[in-house]
Amino acid sequence: TQLLEQSPQFLSIQEGENLTVYCNSSSVFSSLQWYRQEPGEGPVLLVTVVTGGEVKKLKRLTFQFGDARKDSSLHITAAQPGDTGLYLCAGAHPGETSGSRLTFGEGTQLTVNP
Amino acid sequence: DTGVSQNPRHKITKRGQNVTFRCDPISEHNRLYWYRQTLGQGPEFLTYFQNEAQLEKSRLLSDRFSAERPKGSFSTLEIQRTEQGDSAMYLCASSPLTGQGFHNEQFFGPGTRLTVL
Helix, strand or coil: CCCCEEECCEEEEECCCCEEEEEECCCCCCEEEEEEECCCCCCEEEEEECCCCCEEEECCEEEEECCCCCEEEEEECCCCHHHCEEEEEEEECCCCCCCCCEEECCCEEEEEEC | CCCCEEECCEEEECCCCCEEEEEECCCCCCEEEEEEECCCCCCEEEEEEECCEEEEECCCCCCCEEEECCCCCCEEEEECCCCHHHCEEEEEEEECCCHHHHHCCCEECCCEEEEEC
């Protein structure tokens, strides 16, 4: 079973602080996605990383895929209350670039206090 | 709104009853997925369709669960003889065959929250 472990599970910070969320696995993934989910809603896709070592930026969010494609990180600069939510990483199974299931981590619940 | 839609949004039922959920994917998306999410966990894969063909099923999908996508458009997920352990959020996602779908980028609906009393 290919598992994704996210840390920390819970994070409560003040507005303006920086934070990093980690997503780790012992398995290789062909691609990895980050989603954000609000209570009572479905996950919303933020970014997909595909190449080992790849870095993508989305405004104040920076995503990195590990060189071996087993881990990823999400860094948020100057967090704002609107960043509050459940952040999920999800990996696509290796060798199946299209059409396969996603394996999700348990998520990191981020709360940004004003 | 051209996103994935799911109905109903909430369902409360008594143990032993049957329930059916519907998912309408993004219109040009060939692939459709069902996931289940319990409180404090990430979504878990249940099953996947490409057009009308059900190509993969998780062992989580017991014989009380059945999913269909008869015309390759909308899909239904039925749970027979519901149990309290079936209480969860049931999420549907869709993905195109090419382009963003090449890397399994999936677009989720708002989910159906099932409560079994």
